[in-house]
Amino acid sequence: MARMSDADSASASVSDPESDCRGCADPAAAFAAHDHRHCAGDVLARAEALVAAGGVRLTPVRRRVLEILLEEHRALGAYDVLKRLAAEGFGNQPPVAYRALDFLAENGFVHRIRRLNAFAACMHPGEDHAPVFLICRNCNAVAEMPAAPVRAALGAAAADLGFAVERTTVEAMGLCPACCKSEAAP
Amino acid sequence: MARMSDADSASASVSDPESDCRGCADPAAAFAAHDHRHCAGDVLARAEALVAAGGVRLTPVRRRVLEILLEEHRALGAYDVLKRLAAEGFGNQPPVAYRALDFLAENGFVHRIRRLNAFAACMHPGEDHAPVFLICRNCNAVAEMPAAPVRAALGAAAADLGFAVERTTVEAMGLCPACCKSEAAP
DNA sequence: TCTATGTATGTAATATAATAACATGTCAAG
DNA sequence: CTTGACATGTTATTATATTACATACATAGA
Ligand SMILES: [Zn+2]
Ligand SMILES: [Zn+2]
Ligand SMILES: [Zn+2]
Ligand SMILES: [Zn+2]
Numbered sequence: 001m002a003r004m005s006d007a008d009s010a011s012a013s014v015s016d017p018e019s020d021c022r023g024c025a026d027p028a029a030a031f032a033a034h035d036h037r038h039c040a041g042d043v044l045a046r047a048e049a050l051v052a053a054g055g056v057r058l059t060p061v062r063r064r065v066l067e068i069l070l071e072e073h074r075a076l077g078a079y080d081v082l083k084r085l086a087a088e089g090f091g092n093q094p095p096v097a098y099r100a101l102d103f104l105a106e107n108g109f110v111h112r113i114r115r116l117n118a119f120a121a122c123m124h125p126g127e128d129h130a131p132v133f134l135i136c137r138n139c140n141a142v143a144e145m146p147a148a149p150v151r152a153a154l155g156a157a158a159a160d161l162g163f164a165v166e167r168t169t170v171e172a173m174g175l176c177p178a179c180c181k182s183e184a185a186p
Numbered sequence: 187m188a189r190m191s192d193a194d195s196a197s198a199s200v201s202d203p204e205s206d207c208r209g210c211a212d213p214a215a216a217f218a219a220h221d222h223r224h225c226a227g228d229v230l231a232r233a234e235a236l237v238a239a240g241g242v243r244l245t246p247v248r249r250r251v252l253e254i255l256l257e258e259h260r261a262l263g264a265y266d267v268l269k270r271l272a273a274e275g276f277g278n279q280p281p282v283a284y285r286a287l288d289f290l291a292e293n294g295f296v297h298r299i300r301r302l303n304a305f306a307a308c309m310h311p312g313e314d315h316a317p318v319f320l321i322c323r324n325c326n327a328v329a330e331m332p333a334a335p336v337r338a339a340l341g342a343a344a345a346d347l348g349f350a351v352e353r354t355t356v357e358a359m360g361l362c363p364a365c366c367k368s369e370a371a372p
Numbered sequence: 373t374c375t376a377t378g379t380a381t382g383t384a385a386t387a388t389a390a391t392a393a394c395a396t397g398t399c400a401a402g
Numbered sequence: 403c404t405t406g407a408c409a410t411g412t413t414a415t416t417a418t419a420t421t422a423c424a425t426a427c428a429t430a431g432a
Contacts, residue, residue, distance in 0.1 A: 027347055028346075028347060030347070031347060031348065031349065057379090057380085057428095059380065059381085061380085061381075062380095077417085077418080078418070078419075079417075079418075090381090090382090091381065091382045091383070092382090092383090093382065093383055093384075094418080094419065094420080095381085095382080095383085095419090095420080095421090096381070096382070096383090098418095098419065098420080099380080099381080103380095114300040114301055114355065114357075115300060115355055117389095117417080117418065117419095132340060132343070132344075134344055134347070134349045134351075136349075137352070143347070143349070145343055145344065145347065146343065149339040149342075149343060150336055150339045150340050150343070150356075152339075153335040153336045153338075153339045154318060154336050154356065154358060156335075157318070157331055157332065157335060157336070158318075158320055158331065158358055158360070160214070161214060161216065161217060161320070161329070161331065161363070162217065162362070162363030162366065163217065163320045163322075163329070163358070163360055163361070163362055163363065163366075164360045164361045164366050165320075165358045165359075165360040166323070166358075166359055166360040166361070167358070167359045167360070168356070168357070168358045168359070169300065169301055169355060169356070169357040169358075169359075170336075170340065170354070170355070170356050170357075171300075171354065171355040171356075172340060172344060172349070172351045172352075172353070172354045172355075173351075173352055173353045173354070173355075174344070174349055174350045174351040174352040174353070175349070175350045175352070176348070176349055177347070177348030177349065180349075180350050243408085243409085245409070245410085247409085247410075248409095263388080263389075264389070264390080265388070265389070276410090276411095277410065277411050277412075278411095278412095279411070279412055279413080280389080280390065280391080281390090281391080281392090281410085281411080281412085282410070282411070282412095284389095284390065284391080285409085285410080303388085303389065303390095303418095
């Protein structure tokens with residue numbers, strides 16, 4: 001897939017859903033305006049391919065939870081997800097939501113944002129990653145950022161102490177580009 | 187958790203409490219056996235100096251909460267802290283613990299470990315820092331590690347996306363040196 | 373086909389974590 | 403002494419998450 005400049009992806013993806021916009025999967029465009037239905041459909045398709053290959057099942061509840069998180073395009077609490085499920089005829093007890101979310105998280109389709117006690121759809125399922133999350137304190141947008149440099153720094157420093165890192169939680173609270181501007185000129 | 191009581195008894199023979207051991211404040215020694223009463227007393231003294239200079243008050247509850255976290259030498263939940271406070275005659279309702287913990291966290295004397303929904307005493311109060319936490323999944327020991335390299339990598343990558351980082355949560359789950367060994371040879 | 377088995381879902385009950393709202397106490401400045 | 407700021411105590415409620423058990427569903431042998 002050809003990668004577009006920031007300007008292009010911002011404008012083209014809004015006007016032309018059929019373009020090869022990488023949308024949320026592209027860190028540089030994660031905070032930019034774009035047609036998110038495109039990203040969502042793409043991610044969902046990839047998820048289905050992955051579960052087929054992996055021998056696990058994307059059952060109706062699980063699939064619907066993933067869809068909900070993709071549609072919302074932000075982090076949702078387990079009980080928010082549960083409310084929607086219940087409204088659609090699924091069970092209305094916490095384990096229904098938590099089990100689906102846990103399954104999706106274990107299989108890399110959603111991430112847990114500890115700072116928010118919430119869950120967000122992963123925008124690059126299959127690409128094994130322990131991403132960094134950028135959370136805008138103003139508009140609550142959440143974006144995934146490549147974690148390689150951060151993880152390298154972390155792992156190296158920990159190894160010096162003899163500590164073996166297995167999993168990491170890296171979350172940054174701050175202001176997204178849009179909110180940065182609006183705060184500078186209110 | 188049993189780990190540090192072992193360490194405490196062992197450290198008396200290993201190191202001299204009156205030496206200038208940096209104990210937990212030294213990342214390289216954070217997981218090593220040492221006389222932790224030394225670190226605790228030192229940190230508490232520094233905390234008192236800092237509040238005096240800062241115009242805030244280290245009241246009995248607040249001081250006791252800090253002591254408890256220093257004595258325990260691991261992350262404690264707010265309700266664990268509360269139980270101890272109640273047993274000592276302080277209030278026994280959640281806000282008592284949360285208020286003290288919030289105060290201590292705001293003033294840099296304790297850190298919140300989001301992964302554990304818990305709080306741990308800071309081992310270098312006053313030194314403004316947003317540390318990295320290393321959490322042993324086996325013995326629950328928690329150590330602070332310098333975050334400079336990690337934060338640099340994080341801030342740079344975020345800046346490329348136009349995101350202004352204000353606060354970070356960086357926590358690594360894994361095995362501490364001691365548990366690494368015991369897991370290798372069970 | 374029919375059952376056995378594992379897995380997924382539904383539900384009730386409970387545990388754990390955090391906050392809101394308001395009353396009371398403490399202490400120093402005026 | 404009064405006042406105002408801050409700290410603590412208490413009640414109640416909300417939010418988040420898990421345990422335990424019952425039921426449904428798939429699907430692999432017999
Ligand atoms: Zn998107
Ligand atoms: Zn924003
Ligand atoms: Zn120590
Ligand atoms: Zn350990």
